[in-house]
Amino acid sequence: WEPTKKPAEIQKEEWMAGCHKLQLDSVDKFKKLLPSLDTGFMDREEFGDFYKFCFQFNRSGTHKTLDKDLVVALLKMCLTGGRIQSERLNTYCDFLETTKDESYSKITLDQWRSFLDFSYEYPDADALEKYDESQSAWPVLIDEYCEHMEKLGKKK
């Protein structure tokens, strides 16, 4: 998953190079390969690259950020299928949708990538309890998500 030079399109050379890398010289082989493209088969590192690619791929023009709505949709696309716990994904998307902070109407690459790592590190609610905001190096967005989760937990 090489980064493309322009967003939202894959150029022919890039495509060819990619195919070459995967040793695809015929349509048959390509067809055989297709099932393995299911993200579920990727290991973490590969998926991380793919995940990053997803962000880059969807950027438009020279913008460095993605709109929140797009991010929510993308997240749901990329991360379903057991990559991370669905509870984490859903609550995060909810949080993004409900947050009123203007500064989060756009999501940066850092925030985008951090969420995946964050989900690895704090997979479920129990792990989240150990989250220490004062010590964390996570983006503030994640801090606030955790706060949000804590409040939800208290309500219950």
Next chain:
Amino acid sequence: MEGAAATSTSARSNSANNNASSSNGNAASSSRKFTIKPFRSYTQMDTSSAHDTFSSLASAMDEIHNRNASTLSFEELYRNAYNLVLHKHGGLLYEGVQDRLSVHLRRSGAKLVKLAREESAASGNGNGNGGGDQYKLLEEMANCWTEHRITMVMVRDIFMYMDRTYVPQHRKRPVYDLGLWLFRRVVWERSMEDDGNDMEEYEGEQQAMQMSMGNSGPLKSAENDSTLGTVASTLVLQVIHADRQNRLSDAPQRTSLLKELIHMLLELAHANAGQFNDSSVLGARGRRTDQQGGNGVDNIPVYERDFEEVFLGESQDFYRMESTSRLSHSVGLGGANDDISNSTNDNGSKPAAKYSAMEYVHRAQSRLLEEKTRAGLLDLPTQTKSALLRIVETELIERHAKTLVEMEGSGFSSILKVVASSPAVGSVAAASASGRLMMASPARGALGMGAGSRGMLGGMEPSENGVVIDRDRIADLAAMYDLFSRVPSSVNHLRDALSERIRLDGRALVRDQETNVAPPAAFVKGVLDMRERFAAVVSDAMRGEKKGQKRMREAFEDFLNADARAANCLAVYVDELLRVGLRGAEERKVARELDRVIVIFRYLADKDVFEAYYKNHLAKRLLGNKSGSEEAERAMVSLLKAECGYQFTSKLEGMFNDMRISKETAEKYRSHKKGLVNTSTDARDAENGGKPVDVEVSVLSNSHWPSQNVQPCILPTAVKAAMDRFQKYYLTTYTGRKLSWQTFTGSAEIRATLPPIKGSKKSNARRHDLSVTTYQMCILVLFNTQDVLTLKQIRDETHIPEDELRRHLVSLCTPKHRILRKGSKGKGISGDDDTFTYNAEYTSKMTRVKIPMVSMRDATGSATGTAATSGANGIDGGAAAMGGAGAAASRGLVDGSSTVPIAVEEDRRHLLEAAIVRIMKARKILNHNDLVAEVTRQLSGRFAPQPQFVKKRVESLIEREYLERDEGDRRVYRYMA
């Protein structure tokens, strides 16, 4: 052990003397015996003759015991003993000596037991109160001991040879020690059950003793409670106890007695300390010459066991009981009461049974002293002494430290409260604040103050700064601190109380400020007074200890930095000081005041907020010529510089510089103008009655001053012309510069000519020089041509921003200076159509009138207008002096607000990012927490950044690709070149 060594040497010389003296002729027979067989030492002395010799020695010992020593020939005895040992009868001799000694001691022991019994029978019921009789036993015992010691010295002299040869070979005790040992066994540890009939029991006893010696096990009597020794130590303790309660009539005598007995015990203990082969069974163990050896089987330390332990336990109980009963509500310890009230500083109102904290402190103090002197008098060994003091300290201080601190009315906290709330002279706000505190304080001091007279509180002395510090209370606190400092751990309670108090008071001040009870300056004044008092507490009462100072600082920082308010208020306070407070004050006072301010400034975390406000105020002061003293201003800036470095004050200094240069420029301009005046008369000047308008301009560097882009208002033509002339001059003098007029903060003097009031005697026109702001000038000049103007008209004519316009108009309509009449009634200005009418009936006693500005808040209130009647107008722009400059209450810079102003927030963002980049550039790779710590450290001189805030900046820098997260570890940042 030195003492022992000394006595033995002296004894040796004694015996030498004896030898010399007796050689004269006293004992011819014995000397003959010696001379007949001088070298036949190996000839066996048979057993019977040995017994003969010994019996003569034994009878000699009896004589010694009967104090008939003077009749004996020591040389002869020595020789006999020598011979016995020489002829291998050492064992016989040693045992015999032991027997003899035992018999004697047994006898005196029995005597003592008898005495003890009689005594306990006599004073069977009254345990401690039986008068002096009980001491007989002690006295007798002491006597017995002294005699025994004298005896033993003599006996030792006789058997010196045995000591030297036989004893070391067979690992026996030296004779003297043997005596001590026996004394302990036979007298001290004699069971009270023993009958006085010693002779009958002697045989059995001896058997038992030998048995016990053979076993070398713990003595029977050790398990038996009631020995002569325990009875004696109980008595000793009783004496001490009585002494503690001051019930001892003949204390010196008693103490010497006690001292004697304690000495005895110590010596007995030492005698037992070594390990000796008391029986052949134990031969395996090596002899220890070190007398301190402690864990031998037969090494029961008499002193520790029979006295020290009990004594310390007793002391503990005593003081525990005393301290708890004093601090709780229970009754006191009987007869001790009189003494107690003497030794305390009680005001007399307390019941004697219960101590207030201070009384307790004084009492404890004297108790400790007593114990110390007693220990000295009794000559207690150092280990006991320190253990004793330790116990007393624990019981009296450590256990009750918390209670003492928290005790209602007289505890450390309460006294602190009183100290903290003593009324300040000359500060209404502080007095009101402390008044509130007083309400909550039930302490003694509050009663005094409740009566309303400061005179009632002795020892109050106003300090140089007008802060009253209650010296008496501080002395109390000092006493408590001194006491507590004996037990380091308990001092923490004091420190806790101190910081708690500061926090509470501080928060109360903050709350007052929040609810607008106290204006910002009063808030600062309160803080200053508070600091003064607590500084006095720490330096005087807590002896200026480091930890106390630290706790105080932390506590102050804690409440001052709760929000940005303190920085703001402090700036306001300083502004007031420099404008009014220090006007005409002598140099020393100025320095002192400013020092005080700096102390608070040091506590602030938001130094940049302070700077922002300070700059703003300074600008106003400089431009409005409101500064009280140039020197004070400079002193303040240099203090800030010393505190925060060059960068912090460079802008402030720039402002001063601008002012200086402006003055020079104005000077030059004036001389330049003089040259022009003769040649060309300005036509427009003539319009204004021929008087030219003087303009005084302050040229300010844009970067140094708090600037704000405000559209310049439209100035009256006369003023405008004058300004244009200056501009032309200035721009030709300094090419390449740009002047932008800031009409915001100028001021003007206007001469108003008002018509005579109807019915007034004087018929000529009245003149007033009105001192107004530039805006007000603009407004007033409009009324030259018209009598009535609406708000909208004025705005259109002048282009003054709405808020300011309203504010300036209102200040022209105040009841005191009603130059204009407002059309609408009630608060503020109703709307665009509200009318303003020139008030011809304006009166003032002064010719020069300074029109005060109403504050922003009041601009919407105040001023009830009355219907206006028009009159002739006569305001002309006379000599108008105005400064065009920009200094404004920019958004967010509202006095007394608690939030960080937006402009400062902006500055912080830049500073933070700069700091982050700087650090990352140097380190390349850095952990998140380290980065935050480093940034915080670097910026601590100006403000304390929130970690969250730092994080946001980092994210923003990542976004802009200055930094990136490490691929492996997300907590690590890399600098991207």
